[in-house]
Amino acid sequence: MLAFNNFQQTIIQILMAIYIIFFLPLTACSKIQSEAQPTPTQTETVQVSGETVRVGILVIDSAVSVHQRYSPLLSYLSQVTSRPFELVPLTQETQLAQVAEGKLDFILHNPLAAVQVRRLYNTKFIVTLSRPQTGSKFSGLIIVRSDSEIHKLEDLKSKQAACVDFQTAAGGCVFQIYYLQQNGIDPFTEFSSFVENQSQSNITLAVLNGTIDVGFIRTGQLEKMVSQGLINKTDDIRVLEAIQDEFPYEHTTQLYPEWPFAALSSTNPKLVAAVKEALLNLPANHQALVAANLESFVPATDYTEFDELIETLKLKTWNVN
Numbered sequence: 102m103l104a105f106n107n108f109q110q111t112i113i114q115i116l117m118a119i120y121i122i123f124f125l126p127l128t129a130c131s132k133i134q135s136e137a138q139p140t141p142t143q144t145e146t147v148q149v150s151g152e153t154v155r156v157g158i159l160v161i162d163s164a165v166s167v168h169q170r171y172s173p174l175l176s177y178l179s180q181v182t183s184r185p186f187e188l189v190p191l192t193q194e195t196q197l198a199q200v201a202e203g204k205l206d207f208i209l210h211n212p213l214a215a216v217q218v219r220r221l222y223n224t225k226f227i228v229t230l231s232r233p234q235t236g237s238k239f240s241g242l243i244i245v246r247s248d249s250e251i252h253k254l255e256d257l258k259s260k261q262a263a264c265v266d267f268q269t270a271a272g273g274c275v276f277q278i279y280y281l282q283q284n285g286i287d288p289f290t291e292f293s294s295f296v297e298n299q300s301q302s303n304i305t306l307a308v309l310n311g312t313i314d315v316g317f318i319r320t321g322q323l324e325k326m327v328s329q330g331l332i333n334k335t336d337d338i339r340v341l342e343a344i345q346d347e348f349p350y351e352h353t354t355q356l357y358p359e360w361p362f363a364a365l366s367s368t369n370p371k372l373v374a375a376v377k378e379a380l381l382n383l384p385a386n387h388q389a390l391v392a393a394n395l396e397s398f399v400p401a402t403d404y405t406e407f408d409e410l411i412e413t414l415k416l417k418t419w420n421v422n
Contacts, residue, residue, distance in 0.1 A: 152185075153184075153187050154178075154179075154182075154184050154185065154186045154187065154206045154372065155187050155189050155204065155206050156171075156178075156186060156187070156188055156205065156206065156208070156209065157189040157190075157191045157196065157199050157200075157204075157205040157207070157208040157210070158171050158188060158190065158208075158210070159191045159192075159193075159196055159209065159210035159214070160190045160192055161301070162300070164190040167188070167190050168188060168190070169392065170392055170393045170394065171188055171209075171392070171393055172188060172392075173388050173389040173391075173392040173393070174389040174392070174393055175187070175188055176389070177383070177387070177388075178376060178379055178380075181375070181379040182372065182375045182379065184372070189204070191208070192299070193214070193265065193266040193270060193299060196208070196210050196214055196218070196269070197214070197217070197218060197221070197269075197417075200218050200221075200222050200224065200365060201221075201222065203365070203367060205365055206364070206365060206367075206368045206372070207363065207364050207365070207368065207376065208224065208362075208363050208365070209230075209360060209361075209362050209363070210360065211270065211271040211272070211273075211360055212358055212360055212361055212404055212407055213269055213270070213271035213275055213407055213410070214269040214270075214271070215360070215361050215363055215404075216404050216408060216411065217268075217269065217416065217417055217418045218363070219363065219404075220408070220411070220418040220421045221418055221421060222365070222366065223366045224363040224365055224366060225363060225364045225366070225373070226361040226362070226363050226404065227361075227362055227363065227364055227376065227377040227380070227401055228361070228362045228377060228381060228398040228399060228400060228401055229358060229359055229360070229362070229398070229399050229401050230359050230361075230395050230397075230398055230399075231359065231395065231396045231397045231398065231399050232321070232359065232394065232395055233395075233396045234349045234350075235321065235348065235349060235350065236359075236396070237358060237359045237399055237402060238348070238357065238358065238359060239272055239319055239320045239321070239356065239357060240272060240276065240319070240320045240344075240348065240350075240353070240354050240355065240356050240357065241271070241272045241276030241277045241317060241318075241319060241320070241352065241353060241354040242272075242277075242317070242318050242319065242320060242322070242340050242341075242352055242353050242354075243257075243277050243280075243281075243315060243316075243317060243341040243342070243353045244305065244308055244315070244316045244317075244318060244323075244338050244340055244341065245308060245314065245315055245316075245338075245339050245341055246308055246309060246311070246337065246338065246339065247336060247337050247338060247339045249314065249339065251314065251315065251341065252341075254281065254284050254341070254342060255286075257286060257288075257291070257292065258286070258291045258292070259291070259292070260292055260293060260314040260315050261292065261293055261294045261295075261313045261314045261315070262288060262292045262294070262295050262296075262314065262315035262316065262317070263295070263296050263297070263298045263304050263307060263313050263315075263316055263317070264277065264278075264295075264297065264298070264304070264316070264317035265297065265298065265299060265300075265301060265304070265317070266297055267297060268416050268417050269416075269417075271319070271357065272318070272319025272320065272357075273304075273317055273318055273319050274297075274317050275410065275414065275416070276317075276354040276355075277317040277353065277354060278317075278414065279414060280353060280354040280355075282414070292315075294313075301318045301319065301322045302326055304316040304317070304318055305318060305322065305323065305326060305331075306331070306332075308338065309332065315341075320348075320350040320351075320352050321350060323350075324350065340352065340353060341353055357406065357407070358402045358403070358404055358406075358407075361402075361404065362380060362398065364376070380398040381399075383397065383398060385397065
């Protein structure tokens with residue numbers, strides 16, 4: 102029995118020696134590696150390169166058209182940042198809701214709506230787009246048929262008119278409302294009818310067809326319709342009280358800054374910086390610019406005058422500090 106116990110002790114000692122020599126170092130090494138590679142934090146997870154970046158872009162003509170114009174731009178951003186980009190078409194109604202619900206990373210839309218979104222959700226304007234010939238400014242037109250008896254602002258009273266959206270459409274509505282009110286005319290009370298129509302093309306055609314007397318559209322709209330074959334020539338339309346200046350297109354209202362490209366407050370700052378750099382460094386005549394009919398992107402300009410316009414007209418966000 103004593104011999105058997107000695108034999109057991111010998112076996113145990115041998116097993117302990119094997120464990121010390123072979124397995125204990127592996128355990129220690131595993132522990133060191135575990136301590137050297139902590140579990141990724143929430144911030145690190147946000148930076149994973151495979152996550153899709155969602156860019157909301159306001160639809161002017163159709164969802165098909167906005168994809169044709171801006172898909173090459175998002176492909177360029179995807180190549181530069183090594184992130185997949187998704188285009189989200191926005192309407193006048195959905196542009197604020199998409200931001201409020203946190204469904205976007207970036208947004209590109211008209212500056213009036215953009216400033217209202219910034220007032221509500223603290224978005225950051227990173228660049229302003231610049232168009233061929235007109236640069237980073239645009240304006241609003243009040244249009245009538247060339248043979249119309251409307252020749253001055255006073256003649257607009259008791260007429261039928263249409264614009265895009267009373268609250269968020271800049272060159273397609275609010276610029277003109279502001280201009281008329283500054284000149285003593287309230288379109289909401291002094292027009293015989295004043296309705297919204299989401300399509301500037303349809304507004305223009307309605308003026309040509311005599312369905313309405315007056316239409317509000319932005320600069321460049323008439324020229325675009327001619328290039329698209331929707332109208333034969335701009336001579337059939339007259340711009341009411343066109344300002345005489347060096348701007349290449351006729352216009353009724355003052356000039357305002359063009360559309361800003363904005364980042365949501367929740368968007369990763371490193372991604373924001375990368376997108377801003379990529380947009381500012383887009384080569385001239387790059388396919389992304391050609392498809393969107395843009396000349397370039399420039400550093401974000403000052404949009405303070407939109408705050409003044411919003412507060413004067415008491416638009417949706419007029420009382421937001």
